[in-house]
Amino acid sequence: MAVSLKQAVRKTAMQAMLMRERLESGHAYNPVAYRNTQDPYPAYAALRERGQAHRSRLMNAWIFGRYQDVAAILPDWQRFTNDGTKAKRPGKRTVIPDPGAAPSMLSLDPPDHRRLRGLVSKAFTPRAVNALEPHIRSLMHELLDGIDDLNGFDLMDVVARPLPVIVIAEMLGVPVEDRPRFRSWSDRRARILEPTISAEERADAVLAGADLDAYFAPLVEERRADPRDDILSGLVQAEEEGDRLDGNETITMLRLLLVAGNETTVNLIGNGMLALLQHPEQLQRLREDPSLIPSAVEELLRYDSPVQLDLRRIVEDCDVNGFPVKRGEDIVMLIGGANRDPEQFTDPDGLDVGRDQGSHISFGRGIHACIGAPLARLEARIAIEVLLERFSSIRLAGPPPRFRPSIVLRGLESLPVAAEA
Ligand code: HEM
Structure with a gap:
């Protein structure tokens, strides 16, 4: 009862903010509206067409969705930081999430960012990651061997959810059998990225972070006593080498x-x-020419990016390609919108697995550009290759799949399919 009352109050407050937004700028953007969580692209196109930036009351931020602007903001950490503790405006609600006790490299500027990233970057070079290919391929076969009925199964449950968590748990050196627990913590923790998160969800995300920390603490001690060939042991060793990492930073890195x-x-x-x-x-x-699969992965990243929005805080009064912005304001970048900008991509709403034009922004740009990009690319390529090898046909089965209601991390609730061996 209390929760539904709170929800009603929140909904009314949201509607009031959207009304004010419409009065102020002639347009209201509601990213959490059901139609936008299911298909955000028409709303992104409307924002791009209306002008360079839109003032969102709901997110208390400037929204930029044109490719050239997003590509300019992302790498410019001196003027547009990921560190929410910088240039904070007193009393203002902010979209940059609270990073928790020890900030991760994602929310730090150099020199701390450089120091922390340097400690794990070796594990994620294309060379180190490509060495995992045979193992990931055999994991993929094992997962498909577990399907009970080819006439109807959920591709999210069978492949998409288990594969990445097994791979990253093995690389880190945390027991793979604990993965149902990680999944719940990781799902709840990831909500902290959502700019429209409620107070209850934020509290729950903080608790999930604390649960993850409590889970990692004894593992760190185990590796201190008995190092192995994994990222966790590498971090513990860096901790022991002096001032490069402290215990909290180790845990924060594992969590990140x-x-x-x-x-x-x-x-x-x-x-x-x-x-x-x-x-x-x-x-x-792709069936006819599997050599197109790597370019298909890039096109899929562009076409429907798993990360739709990215956030920055403005450090000094400045401009984004001529659009003036002020110190202390926040920026939301529409990564998914930039990836569909017709100024950058021909036929941006079309899917073309052979597209050889421009580059998507789905892994970010600059110092924070995704460290895991080679791994994500490899897992996606192998998943598609093995699915095509194992199944002579695969098609959607059941009602149209639905997306989860989040606005930063875009993903499906389930993906029911049918296949033939
Ligand atoms: C398709 C999958 C993935 C996508 C779309 C993605 C997207 C992104 C984006 C957009 C950023 C930049 C954030 C910013 O600038 O604010 C980022 C950073 C990051 N990603 Fe990924 N990521 C993916 C997979 C992975 C994987 C597999 C890992 C690790 C195993 C990973 C670890 C990280 C880390 C640690 C950062 C922060 C890097 C830094 O601050 O220097 N990501 N990712």
Whole structure:
């Protein structure tokens, strides 16, 4: 009862903010409206067409959705920071999430960012990651071997959810059998990225973070006593080498890699397979010419990015390609919108697995550009290759799949399919 009253109050407050937004700028953008969580692209196009930036009351931020602007903001950390503690305006609600006790590299500027990223970057180079290919391929076969009935199964449950969590847990050195627990913590924790998160969800995300920390603490001690060849042991060693890492930073790094490396890749596989199944002629092109699969992965990242929005705080009064912005204001970048900008991509709403034009922004740009990109690309490529090898046909089955209601991490609730061996 109390919850539904709170929800009603929140809904009314949201409607009032949207009304004010419409009065002020002639347009209201409601990212959490059901139609926008299911298909955000028409709303992004409307925002792009209306002008360079839109003032969102709901998110208390400037929204930029044109490719050139997003590409300019992302790498410019001196003027547009990920560190929500900088240039904070007193009393203002902010869209930059509270990073928790020890900030992760994602929310730090150099020099701390450089120091922390340097400690794990070796594990994620294309070379190190490509060495995992045979193992990931055999994991993929094992997952498909577990399907009970080819006439109807959920591709999210069978492949998209388990594969990334097994791979990242093994790389980190945390027991894979604990993955149902990670999934729940990681799902709840990932909500903290949502700019429209409620107070209850934020509290729950903070608790999930604390649960993850409590889970990691004894593992760190185990590796201190008995190092192995995994990222966790590498971090513990860096801790012991002096001032490069402290105990809290180790735990924060583990938490970041587990959460960032999980949900996003799940959604690349899920959104990507949905796009291919909705465009059977494109899937057929991949069957006929599997050498197109790497470029298909790039196109799927562009077409329906797992990360739709990214946030920055403005450090000094400045401008974004001529649009003036003020210190302390926040920016929301529409990554999914930039990826569909007709100024950058021909026929941006079309899926073309052979597209060889421009580059998407789905992994970000600059110092914070995704460290896990080579791993995500590899997992998606292998998932598509093995699905095509094992099944002579695969098609959507059941009602149209629905997307979860989040606005930053875009992903499916389920993806029911039928296949033939
Ligand atoms: C398709 C899958 C993925 C997508 C779309 C994605 C997207 C992104 C984006 C957009 C950023 C930049 C955030 C910003 O600038 O504010 C980022 C950063 C990051 N990603 Fe990913 N990611 C994916 C997979 C992974 C994987 C597999 C891992 C690790 C195992 C990972 C770890 C990270 C980390 C640690 C950062 C922060 C890097 C830094 O601050 O220097 N991501 N990711």
